[in-house]
Amino acid sequence: MPLVEIEDLRVSFSQYGGQIDAVRGISFSVNEGESLGIVGESGSGKSVSCSALLRLLPATATVSAKSIKLDGIDVMRAGKEDLARLRGRSAAMIFQDPMTAFDPVFSIGHQIAETIMSHRKVGKREALAEAEQLLLRVEIKNARDILQYYPHQLSGGMLQRAMIAMALSCRPKVLIADEPTTALDVTIQAQILQLIKKVQAEFGMALIMITHDLGVIAETVDRVLVMYGGEVMEEGPVQQIFDAPQHAYTKALLASLNASFEPSRGDDSATAPALELRGLAKAYRIKRRKGIFNSYSDFHAVRPVDIVLPRNRIVGLVGESGSGKTTTGMMAMRLTDPTAGQILVDGTDISRLGPDALKSFRRRMQIVFQDSYSALDPMMTLTQIIAEPLHIHGVGTAREQTENALAWLERVGLPRSFGNRYAHELSGGQRQRVAIARALILGPTVLVADEPTSALDVTVKAQIIGLLKELQAEMGLSILFISHDLSTVKSLTDSVVVMHRGRVVEEAATARIFSDPQHPYTRALLDAIPATNPRDKRERTFLAAEQLEAATPRYTVIQTGLAPNATPRLITIAPGHRVEAIVTT
């Protein structure tokens, strides 16, 4: 008998203005020890189905099914005691954002111990000892200390490990992982996925992996369920889904995973670069309280960086959260004031210009943000939003501005009739199109794109990238593309700048970075990219921060023709290829 058996599950939510059918009659089963992946975009009903399995849906949801069985219990009719057994002991769940998944006012140890004590009759001391053992099992080294920590004191990766430890605490028969790595950096994602596979084998659990990322699927599961619009599109062994997809939607998903674009044709060094950052740095003052007095120290978000954006090219700026890539982009736009350095736009330094002098430069440089929802004024119509830059810079009459905005709406692939709508009426992809139209309506030469696709579904992401690429070629734009998503960077950019802890550690043409990375951090980043086919999945070894430091590349004076230096700095090892390294005699 299968461990999980769902037959003809239907879930609908009652909302203002009627019913929304989130899940429309899906069936699947999971056997003991098996790994099932459920893949689909947001709104496909993948998370809702699994929440229904543990009766975690809000009161606004109506659930009906021929049968939902978990571990031999009829979930729909489960009483209080059965439910307590189902949750935690039969099935345990881990969630997308570990930062919000823990109660902020209790320590990690308390929260794990509390889970143990609610399922078994043990004392607090024993439960804490067991929690420590669990933390060790999920490869947290200083487990005893971590027990005392509060959630806000730990990083996302650590918290997700602790979350896994908590899920394991009652030896569940099935582990449900709901987008467990979506909120994490690439390198951390690879570690967490590997950890989940490891504990699954050690504890002999079944696994349900819910994700929008086919790479995660390829890395972790045996069997796949593809969902779209609340229905199952396709089901089968993972290799078969990747090699011989049957359904059109699955094919579209795979196509967007392997999307690639022509590299842009820039005018080589003949003219000055569109944008050049020279020694640009940002330090924040940190206030520390010592008794009655304050002491100050500097936090260097960005150490002096040099980045060149050639005309009509796309340069990728990659790194994990906290690497300083977004701050660099914001400084380049003069949206954050740099502590030091120059910003050269067409050869003019704009880093010290006042608001009036800056205004004419603002026309030439625009930005698109990650979160399109908060980037668009909810009280303005799309026409008003897109036409606003024209209004600010006094371009054309009101009628011309509106006409221009409507034309741009079409140009980014939206019908003119959308002009009177508001941002909340659009999907994420459509909103990002509006944001792009607003950024480009002034005809800028430089566009900073700060993670413009990372909040979007895979298929939509490919469309937005396609649109950006097309407009770049038409308008001769120079784009600084900030992203943590290396597969997008690989398919879109001409060259890549890798940032780590506020420094540039490597820079080279895209093809070269991906084929011949020199810095250990670049290698770690590339190694962490999930496989695009289950055949390519592999065991990975991860380097700690100190190991990365120790593995800084070394070159000799003879190799580089440079003076020796003992502290790492950026050196040129080939035309266009710079890497942070030590030069020895």
Next chain:
Amino acid sequence: MIGYILRRLVSVAVTFIIVSLIIFFMMHAIPGGPFDANDMPVSQAVRDKMMANLGLDQPLWVQYTRYMWGVLHFDFGVPYQSPGETVTQLLSRAWVPSLVLGGLGVLIGAPLGILLGMAAALNRNTWIDYLASTVATLGLTIPVFVTSMLLILVFAVWLNWLPASGWGKPERWILPITAYALIPLATYARYTRSAMLDTLNKQFVTVLRAKGLSERRIVFQHVLRNSAIPLVTVFLPMFIGTATGSIFVEAMFRVPGLGAYFVSSIEGRDYPLEMALMLMITFMYCIAYLLSDIVYALINPRIRVGGEP
């Protein structure tokens, strides 16, 4: 933590001085004085003599320094309107009814309000929620002198169960305290409801359910503790702020409390009494905010433990 409290104490002292300055000079900026001709028909020489006796002929800053020096020694002067006693004696006499009224009102109203808010949040969009919200909205929107009159009309005039006004015997306390308790009840109910709903919608509550914790444990241990954090900053100042009672309730039920003196001291330019009353309120609010900040830091690990370990 101790450094934090010390720093806050210094800022309390500074606030207190600034507020006292503002009150003192505003008080004297009101035209007229305590012994104006139409109140006290005496000759100019007598009036000058009285002013000199009370030190009112001195420059304002001298008067201010003298008064504040007295305050440092717990000497708040003698009220002009009843020179037979000191301000301290007057306050300790009149404050008792106000304290009983305000204190009991909050002690009864606050827990009821919190319970009502909790019941509403846990039974969202049911009749309990609607009832609680209705009570809270009415309590906040209807002025207290209207509810007082309604209470008198129903319980004293129509039903004739309770005396309409006065103080002294406990049965005379019931109506004013009820009228007063409605204010904290309504406020606390509203705040508690929204704070609880906020917490209940957090992701970690779903995680707690998925762990298999009982609903009771989730609500009473996790949700309550998390909801209490934002509430502390609202509740404590309100709690202490009520210790002065209510001018309106006291007037409606003829309670011999502090309320009347707030009005009469300003009207009669009774500077020592007016100043003492204002300083008392300032002091209590300063302490209330200090306490609420300390409690906030104590129950919130994000402040108590700080960031990186």
